[in-house]
Amino acid sequence: MHIRLINPNTTPAMTERMGACATRVAAPGTRIRAVQPADGPVSIEGHFDEALAAVGVLDEIRRGEEEGRNGGAGVDAYVIACFGDPGLLAARELTAAPVIGIAEAAFHLATLISTRFSVVTTLGRTVVIAEHLLRAYGFEHHCRKVRAAEIPVLDLEEDADGAFACIAAECRRARDEDGAGAIVLGCGGMADLVDRLRAETGIPVVEGVGAAVKLAEALHGLGLGTSKHGDLAFPRAKAYAGRFSYFGA
Ligand SMILES: NC(=O)NC1=NC(=O)NC1=O
Numbered sequence: 001m002h003i004r005l006i007n008p009n010t011t012p013a014m015t016e017r018m019g020a021c022a023t024r025v026a027a028p029g030t031r032i033r034a035v036q037p038a039d040g041p042v043s044i045e046g047h048f049d050e051a052l053a054a055v056g057v058l059d060e061i062r063r064g065e066e067e068g069r070n071g072g073a074g075v076d077a078y079v080i081a082c083f084g085d086p087g088l089l090a091a092r093e094l095t096a097a098p099v100i101g102i103a104e105a106a107f108h109l110a111t112l113i114s115t116r117f118s119v120v121t122t123l124g125r126t127v128v129i130a131e132h133l134l135r136a137y138g139f140e141h142h143c144r145k146v147r148a149a150e151i152p153v154l155d156l157e158e159d160a161d162g163a164f165a166c167i168a169a170e171c172r173r174a175r176d177e178d179g180a181g182a183i184v185l186g187c188g189g190m191a192d193l194v195d196r197l198r199a200e201t202g203i204p205v206v207e208g209v210g211a212a213v214k215l216a217e218a219l220h221g222l223g224l225g226t227s228k229h230g231d232l233a234f235p236r237a238k239a240y241a242g243r244f245s246y247f248g249a
Contacts, residue, residue: 001029001076001220003213006060007036007188008053008082009043013157014189018081018209021191025210027217034081035060043153044082045123054087061094062247077216081188081209083121084129092226093235098219099226102208103130106184107139109211113204114181116144118174120167121186122156124148130186144178146186156189164193168200175201182206 005022007015019034026032037056041049057080068074077098080088085101092099110117119130130146149166156163167190174180182204185194191209198205219225226232237249 001217002031002033002073003077003079003216004060004064004075005032005034005079005081005209005213006057007034008040008057008080008086009049009153010036010038010040010056011042011154011157012036018188018191021207021209022079022081022213026213030213030217032213035063044084044086045153046125047129050082050084050086050129053082053084054090057087057091058094058247061091061099065095076220079209079212079216081191081212083186083188083208084126085133089232092232096225096228098216098224100212100216100219102188102212103133103186104137105211105215106206106208107134107137107142108215110182110184110204110206111139111142113206115142116178116180117142117182117184117206118144118178118180119146119184119186120170120174121146121148122151122153122189124150126186143184144180145174147174147178153187153189156187164196167193168197171197171201171205175203184208 015034015036022032037059040053040056044053064075080101083103085103088101127146127148134140134143147170149170151163151166171183174183185207191207194205194207240248
């Protein structure tokens with residue numbers, strides 16, 4: 001199967017790292033193509049960045065669907081590799097393939113291996129975004145706390161050792177203070193830290209990129225894709241003015 005992994009921010013190094021993490025856990029028959037929008041924030045650290053990034057996500061879904069229609073290898077599933085799951089429901093309207101957000105995927109897996117988990121994310125200002133998702137997805141009572149390592153997202157690229165130390169310290173606090181049986185990493189850019197953090201904390205650590213890839217494979221294997229009955233049906237045919245005209249009928 002072919003999975004299109006979309007990094008909603010526009011930092012190629014992060015796209016590459018997440019693509020490598022996805023490839024490492026993918027099944028032998030799964031091909032991963034990691035992409036990012038041409039336009040948008042270099043990192044996603046709040047509501048404004050998320051809103052802009054969502055348009056880039058939709059562009060990449062449209063591009064994937066178009067490749068499939070124009071004789072290219074169709075996309076069997078999409079992964080939105082940003083912990084805010086930007087544009088998730090809108091993206092699901094654009095395709096009959098599964099679209100998996102890394103936050104939703106990580107929450108699901110964490111509930112299968114623990115009765116309570118905590119989230120460790122980047123900046124304090126993004127905590128409320130994870131809290132909104134927990135509520136929206138129905139995992140609020142499973143999560144003990146959403147913690148922030150208080151690092152800018154791009155420190156994961158530019159100061160990897162410093163970022164790791166902050167994240168590991170917050171993971172230890174989650175283990176010792178929250179009564180959490182597992183930890184969810186709250187940023188796509190943390191995906192390649194998961195083995196070191198598992199070793200550091202001694203408890204299960206779930207990262208969303210791998211979780212989303214395996215859930216996409218499971219859905220594909222069961223012949224399940226996004227329902228086109230009801231609110232996730234393809235958008236009604238209409239014109240879109242100005243810069244979004246390419247979405248139009
Ligand atoms: N909470 C986060 O740090 N989310 C993210 N911002 C990004 O640019 N990628 C993420 O996963």
